[in-house]
Amino acid sequence: MTGQRRRTLAAACRIALALIGLAGVLLAAGCGKRHVQTPAPPETSVPAESGPSAVKVTGGARIVIPENGPRVWVAEAETITASTEPGNMKLTKVSCQLYRNGQETLRVQADAGDAVQQGKTVHMTLTGNVRAVEPVRGLRLTADQFEWASQYDRVSAVNVHWIGLGFDHRADRGVFSTDLTRGDFSGHVKTTPAVSK
Numbered sequence: 001m002t003g004q005r006r007r008t009l010a011a012a013c014r015i016a017l018a019l020i021g022l023a024g025v026l027l028a029a030g031c032g033k034r035h036v037q038t039p040a041p042p043e044t045s046v047p048a049e050s051g052p053s054a055v056k057v058t059g060g061a062r063i064v065i066p067e068n069g070p071r072v073w074v075a076e077a078e079t080i081t082a083s084t085e086p087g088n089m090k091l092t093k094v095s096c097q098l099y100r101n102g103q104e105t106l107r108v109q110a111d112a113g114d115a116v117q118q119g120k121t122v123h124m125t126l127t128g129n130v131r132a133v134e135p136v137r138g139l140r141l142t143a144d145q146f147e148w149a150s151q152y153d154r155v156s157a158v159n160v161h162w163i164g165l166g167f168d169h170r171a172d173r174g175v176f177s178t179d180l181t182r183g184d185f186s187g188h189v190k191t192t193p194a195v196s197k
Helices: 001-035
Strands: 054-065 072-084 088-100 103-118 121-133 140-149 154-164 167-177 183-193
Touching: 072 103, 103 140, 140 167, 154 183
Parallel strands: none
Antiparallel strands: 054 072, 072 088, 088 103, 103 121, 121 140, 140 154, 154 167, 167 183
């Protein structure tokens, strides 16, 4: 029994030492692979005023959504600050074109804006000196605030001035089709014949 126990214990020790040696070799090989295969993170320039979670692009940045297929939204801005939260953007001095079924329906300019892009849809809010023109009929809209959701073909605006088809409408709020041909005004509303220029 004693001899048998010694032989069993010796065999167990040899197996344990072999396993420890094998684990050490695997660990060393694995560490070496991780070190060689892990690329260095790319250097990103992040402006201090934008915080650690944003990247700012200046000098006439342009966005086209989507990059392939029928267009939904094209925007140019003096600055675009893109958040690391996917699809979130802040824009200054923005000029954009809105599309429906791949056809341009509205041109809009504003001092500033926020946009959220998810796939091929865009939700945008513009503020400050908002000016919109429908390119075919020449319908015009100015507002303090302008909101557009591409998936709903709808524009809503605050402190609205809409001119077209011989009329001049002013209202606290308005909701329109993206091409400005259909709309509902609410709040204080005033309608007068449009003065031709």
